[in-house]
Amino acid sequence: MAKPGERVKVVVEKEEIEGVLMPEEKEFVVVKLDTGYNMGIDKKRVKEIKPLGKKKEKIPELPKEKSKKGLPTIAILHTGGTIASKVDYETGGVIARFSPEEILAMFPELKEIANIKSRLVANMWSEDMRFGHYNILAKEVDKEIKAGTDGVIITHGTDTLHYTSAALSFMLKDLSIPVMLVGAQRSSDRGSSDAALNLISAVFFIAANKKFAEVAVCMHENTEDETCMILPGTKCRKMHSSRRDAFQAINVLPWARVDYDKKQANYLRTGFNKVSAKKKAQILPMKENIKVGIIYCHPNMYASQFKAFSGYDGLVIDGTGLGHAPVSETDKITKENAQIMKEIQDLIKKGTVVVMATQTVYGGIDMNVYAPGRKLIEAGVLGNYCDMTTETAYIKLAWLLSNYPKEKAKEMFGQNLVGEISERLEYEKEFVKQ
Structure with missing residues (x-):
């Protein structure tokens, strides 16, 4: 058969x-x-x-590439996704390409920019990642730092790429080289693919900028195949399910714009951490058994939805507007809201660290403006005056609870540690007018 x-x-x-x-x-x-x-x-x-x-897939023998003097060495760590893959039109499946020779065969421009070394770390859908995978990635980056590598690129599925960039931003303390996460919305052999420009731009940026030492994301600036943006690891987000320019900086300007055709990489703002031989990178890992949840606020909620997080170490309330949840009893119909307030109070009393983020994505939290917000502050909900995305707040809370005593973690949540909280909102997204 x-x-x-x-x-x-x-x-x-x-x-x-x-x-x-x-x-x-x-x-x-x-x-x-x-x-x-x-x-x-x-x-x-x-x-x-x-x-x-x-019919077996024919993989051509590829010559080993020799290192070129004067070029930086960049390691590409492959975790899955479409960025380093192509469709096998014999079987209809997607084949991962991750040896240095195969990467250079797919993207020959790279060998003129840097000496590339590449290896497989994982081969998985990004939505399947767990905190243990973040720990593996941090260790692999640390290996490259100790080996004298000039920069690291992590190829990654796009769906949860911004979670990983936030996690590594917190976990890699005193980072001494650039770590760039790169994804693609379409596989590299499709005419509309964004894979080549994203990867080449990331390599070019690392090679052309010797001082930059941040965890960042490199993705298309717009739907044209011309420029890429270098986005901050804790303040970017996937904002579209399929467009090539899905990733956007949130509440801040991107670090830089890369135009590879013109061989230009121009900074849009400063304040980034700089490369230093004196720095000794440290890994502050995630506890793999830490339990942190996210609850999305909406009309007609029930206290049982919050009670489901009983026993969790932390909970992010993805609130409406300036940081609101349905906690006010104003008539007979809203009696359940009083029970929601009680459940939030009970969670906090029993030891769950509860923080607020906003589902508006852009803007920040100000729970002082309206009475319901002040009730949440009084109950012990953290995050007031922060402008973290929900995803970054989730990762930060899990990381803090993994590395610090609970009271210290609560104190640090509202502090700007790696650029995740803006001192003030200096940049507002220009929304498209219909």
């Missing part, structure tokens, strides 16, 4: 169809034709499926 991935001949009434058998569908036999297109054939029409043998 033929298996998916095997080359087959499908016999129907008046013809025979050759191609690669794809995973089974309920009512159809699906074959990938030599043209690259899939053909679905009604199972009722199929008389026979003849196996023709499995």
Whole structure:
């Protein structure tokens, strides 16, 4: 019996169809034709499926690249995602490419910019990542620092890339080299792919800027294939499910703009940490069993939704507006809101650290403006006057509770540690007017 991935001949009434058998569908036999297109054939029409043998993917022998004097050495750590992958049109799957030779074969411009070394650290969907994977990445970065590498690029799936960039920003204390996270919305062999420009721009920026020592993200500036932005690791976010310019800086300007065609990397602001041989990087890891949750505020909530976080170490309330939750009883219909307030108070009394973020994404928290917010402050909800994204607040809270006693963690949550809190909102997003 033929298996998916095997080359087959499908016999129907008046013809025979050759191609690669794809995973089974309920009512159809699906074959990938030599043209690259899939053909679905009604199972009722199929008389026979003849196996023709499995066609193995041909990986060409690639020459080993020699290091070039005068160029910086950059390590690419591959964790999965589409940035260093291509579609295998024989099987329909996505193949990861991660050896230095394969990376250079895909992006030949890189060898003129830097000496590249590359290895696989993980091969997974980014939404499957857990705190243990952040610890692995931090250790791998530390290895490269000790080996004398000039910069590290982490290729990463885009869905949770901003969680990882925030985590590494907190975990890598006294970072002495740049660490750049790079993703792609579309695989590298598609004409509309953003993979090449994102990766090449990240390598170029590291090579051209010898002083920058931050965890940052390098992604497309807009839908044109021209420039990339260097975004701060704790103040950026994926803002679109599919566009190439999905990642945006939040409440601050990006660090820099990279125009590789013009060989330009221009800073948009300063204040970044600088490369220093005197720095000794330290890893402050995440506890893998720490329990921190996020609850999204919405109309018609129930106290039981908050009670579900009983026993958690921390909870981020993704509040509305300036940092609000439905905690006010104003009539008979809103009696449940009083129970929500009681549940929040109980969580805090039992030891859960509760903090506020805003689901508006842009802007900051000010719970002093309205009475419900002041009630939350009195109950012990933290985060007033902060402008962290919900994702950064979540990562920061988990990291603090992993490394400090609870009271110290609570004290530090409102402090700006690695650029995650703005001293003041100097930059407002220019919203598109319809």
